[in-house]
Amino acid sequence: MNKKELVEAMADSAEISKAAAEKALNGMLAAVTGALSDGDKVTLVGFGTFSTVKRSKRKAKNPQTGEMIDIPAKVVAKFKPGSKLADAVK
Numbered sequence: 001m002n003k004k005e006l007v008e009a010m011a012d013s014a015e016i017s018k019a020a021a022e023k024a025l026n027g028m029l030a031a032v033t034g035a036l037s038d039g040d041k042v043t044l045v046g047f048g049t050f051s052t053v054k055r056s057k058r059k060a061k062n063p064q065t066g067e068m069i070d071i072p073a074k075v076v077a078k079f080k081p082g083s084k085l086a087d088a089v090k
Contacts, residue, residue, distance in 0.1 A: 003025070006025065007021045007022045007025055008021075010024065010025060032050055035050075036050060036051070036052050036077055039052060044082070045082065046082045046083065046084035046085065047081075047082050047084065047085050048079055048080055048081040048082040048085055049079070049080045049082070050077065050078070050079055051077075051078050051079075051080070052075050052076065052077055052078065053075070053076055053078045054073065054074075054075050055073060055074055055075070055076055056073050057070060057071060057072050057073040058070075058071050059071070
């Protein structure tokens with residue numbers, strides 16, 4: 001499912017226009033992005049938790065040359081599914 005299909009499904013489910021559904025989805029994505037960039041986590045009970053994790057620097061092998069390279073530390077987004085989502089996917 002891509003963004004367009006998700007907007008259509010949201011509009012049908014909530015019985016609203018596609019424009020309103022897209023506006024709601026964009027607002028939700030902006031809110032989650034903003035919270036994660038501030039270092040907060042976002043918990044949607046039953047669905048899951050969005051958070052950030054700091055990855056430390058490490059060494060890895062370049063597959064093309066075989067040369068060892070340094071990968072710098074960085075912060076990445078993480079998602080942990082909630083119990084209802086995990087049960088629905090089983």
